[in-house]
Amino acid sequence: MITFSLSGGSVRRQLSWVGLVLLSGVSLLSRADGLSIVSSIPPIHSIVQSVVGDRGSASLLLEGSSSPHHFALKPSHARQLQAADALILVDFGLESFLKKPVASLPNLQVVELSSAPGLRLFESREVGVLNPESSNGHTHDHAHHDHETQDDLHLWLDPENGIVMAAHLAEIFATLDPAGADLYQTNFQQFRKQMTLQIKRLKARLTPYREKPYVVFHDAYQYFEKRFDLKAPGVLTLNPEMAASAKVVQELRVYIQQHNVRCAFREPQFSSAILESLIEGLDVDIGIFDPLGASGVRGVALYPQIIEGMADAFEQCVSRD
Incomplete structure (x- = not known):
């Protein structure tokens, strides 16, 4: 190799x-x-x-x-x-x-x-209610790149x-x-x-929604969030294959009610059952973020379509009255 x-x-x-x-x-x-x-x-x-x-x-x-x-x-x-x-x-x-x-x-x-030289990387975050300082960013440096660090990939x-x-x-x-x-x-x-x-x-489109609170099933979206200056979300799990703890579920339900959260996002390959359990009885819609482009056509147009689709999904959900 x-x-x-x-x-x-x-x-x-x-x-x-x-x-x-x-x-x-x-x-x-x-x-x-x-x-x-x-x-x-x-x-x-x-x-x-x-x-x-x-x-x-x-x-x-x-x-x-x-x-x-x-x-x-x-x-x-x-x-x-x-x-x-x-x-x-x-x-x-x-x-x-x-x-x-x-x-x-x-x-x-x-x-x-x-x-890649000049790449902007962020560290993986925790579950629960996040704040804007919840992840440190750094630019890739060949001399200091360490595959043992917990970068969000x-x-x-x-x-x-x-x-x-x-x-x-x-x-x-x-x-x-x-x-x-x-x-x-x-x-x-x-x-x-x-x-x-x-x-x-897209920055111009998403500017009106920068302070809108939301929840995500899996914390896979901080690069999009930070590029377009969106609010840090509530995170249900870091591992989409594992159930969230009762403590995190309760924390997020309180956050949803106190901050009038109207949207929770999941990826298309994962079941909505866990999110549905989280928002049961609450006025919250489930939106779809598709970071892998599962619903798109393979080819040169797919990557910009993934970014556009993320913006569309966010705007459509958080903009509802």
């Missing part, structure tokens, strides 16, 4: 000793048919497609509403990885199911986007991070495929322009 990170225009390659032996004397890819890229989850796949364009092929591991928290590779996925030039993922802390398989593929270029939900990741990918793809460098940079510039306009437009 080869992991890539670009800093100051240079490539630093960290190779296992097996990979070093196998790759001795082998140059980086530069071929007419471009790159073969495998992406882990739909939003990352969309960003990859936006950058690589028609020059290479971009395939996806997790389809539909599959969650990276509990995913198992099939033989077809293993074949995808074996045939690929590069694997793009968020972080092995999120896509832990990939760590063991890629260790046996010494020629595969592996890119963890959590290591839903980092693609900040569209500025999406731009940073796309820039990082354009540089890496150009290194792997120098003949396509101009195309990758052109595609990145188009992506950056599109996302910059979307951020500006």
